[in-house]
Amino acid sequence: MAAKCPMCSEGIPAAKSVASTNGFHCPKCDAYLAVSSGSRGLAAIAGLLAGYLAWRLCGTAAGTYGWALTVFYCVAAFGVVAALAQMLLADYEVTPEEAEPAPAEAAGTHGHGGHH
Numbered sequence: 001m002a003a004k005c006p007m008c009s010e011g012i013p014a015a016k017s018v019a020s021t022n023g024f025h026c027p028k029c030d031a032y033l034a035v036s037s038g039s040r041g042l043a044a045i046a047g048l049l050a051g052y053l054a055w056r057l058c059g060t061a062a063g064t065y066g067w068a069l070t071v072f073y074c075v076a077a078f079g080v081v082a083a084l085a086q087m088l089l090a091d092y093e094v095t096p097e098e099a100e101p102a103p104a105e106a107a108g109t110h111g112h113g114g115h116h
Helices: 014-019 037-058 066-089
Strands: 032-035 092-094
Touching (some): 037 066
């Protein structure tokens, strides 16, 4: 089930909700859309619950680096479930297109080098 553009009801691919959450243009009406904060919150909660469940199922792993394997499983569960939940629960809202932020200047470009 693909989410739809709120302006023209065009179906938006589910992968677009994960790849471009901060904003993208609708392929049909060119409205600037972003994933709503409610959808992001629900996906994050689902990911956190999956990470907690992975931690509870792993228990205390034996071995020198058993704790690292438990952390890996928790992070992997969070990442996979949060992305899948975002794909399934994505709700779009029309937002104003923001200007690109100015690139940050590199340190030392103002003649203030590190040598004294």
